[in-house]
Amino acid sequence: MWSRPGFFGWGTVLQIVLAALTAWATEAAILKLRKQPVAATLKDNSALLTGLLLAVSIPPLAPWWMVVLGTAFAVVIAKQLYGGLGHNPFNPAMIGYVVLLISFPVQMTSWLPSYEIAAHIPAFSDALQMIFTGHTAAGGDMASLRLGIDGVSQATPLDTFKTSLHAGHSVQQVLQLPVYGGVLAGLGWQWVNIAWLAGGLFLLWQKAIRWHIPVSFLVSLGLCATLGWIFSPQSLASPQMHLLSGATMLGAFFILTDPVTASTTNRGRLIFGALAGLLVWLIRSFGGYPDGVAFAVLLANITVPLIDYYTRPRVYGHR
Structure with a gap:
């Protein structure tokens, strides 16, 4: 023990x-x-x-x-x-x-x-x-x-994936490395993300957070990863790796949902989460860092005032 x-x-x-x-x-x-x-x-x-x-x-x-x-x-x-x-x-x-x-x-x-x-x-x-x-x-x-x-x-699965591809290895060769162990998201990391997912679902059940940001974030990240994988399977990570590796679930349920720094309207939350998901995929796939959750969160935080401004509910009776 x-x-x-x-x-x-x-x-x-x-x-x-x-x-x-x-x-x-x-x-x-x-x-x-x-x-x-x-x-x-x-x-x-x-x-x-x-x-x-x-x-x-x-x-x-x-x-x-x-x-x-x-x-x-x-x-x-x-x-x-x-x-x-x-x-x-x-x-x-x-x-x-x-x-x-x-x-x-x-x-x-x-x-x-x-x-x-x-x-x-x-x-x-x-x-x-x-x-x-x-x-x-x-x-x-x-x-x-x-x-x-x-x-x-x-190294982490995402770091290994990025550095190995830059070294000239194919995706199939990279996935044979011990850090993956036959699991596309990487040994250990998929269970860490599943645990964070379980914790996030508990927060949703307790109504401690709203569903808009986690769902839009995961859908956006999953959709971008799927499209990228379809068009370039030899150079981009699979949706499973993106969703179950790195800080994906931690970011989706415990970081992006911060009520102070996230959008305050329901439509705004959907846009905020989707933007963060897109940024994570872009940074992981083409940026210099293997896991882009932290950078994506901060970049999305910058847009919150603009998102809230354009998604404010209309108050009828006022010009």
Whole structure:
């Protein structure tokens, strides 16, 4: 039990703890500086949610200071600098993620292989030491922990797909790599996305979110991926890979549905979600980053005022 929680080890749990503590501490400090009520504001848990979303978006064994820096930046710059909850135009967690991705690309792409193909499965103590010291008690480093059973350093399915195609391999050759294991979305990642999907359906059932954004996002992404795959199956990923790999379901149900930074009208939500789905497909297929969810969210956030302006319900009786 202590050596294999989930598909990617204990690192994610530790990152969540670090992000939560940082989010609470940073939010409290800024609120105190702004002479705002601390306890009452912290109870809305928006800072905690920002930290949690960022923590599950970064590699499990990323250095401790990265999640602290990213969470602090998200809370202070992307949220409180705009006036706090309800005033920020961009999703704070995605701002923090993009800042880390651009500033520290190597650390932000150092994902562990799923336990099915991992040569070494880090125990809790290994994960703890890797995060805080950069090596395990036995002297192992990130490079050794990223090795698969074939002795090759592993990356995410989307990253492997993009880099392998650029290296001249065909889609059929890429899908034979161990990271896929006969599953088009990649070992481990399809179950992670199915879990996020289950959580999203629960939120819909509880009426915590509306259906418009997740449905339009997934339909748009699936439709674009299907058309691309039909016309260029040798160079573009399949719909299954797009829908069940990377941060697709996390983005659909837990990030894009942020009520502060998303469109506020039903028609606007459909447009907002569809636009984000299109952007994810474009970035994944033709951009420089393997998973474009964070960039797509922020680009879609920019359009929200325009979308809301043109989708406002007409008030009859007024000119």
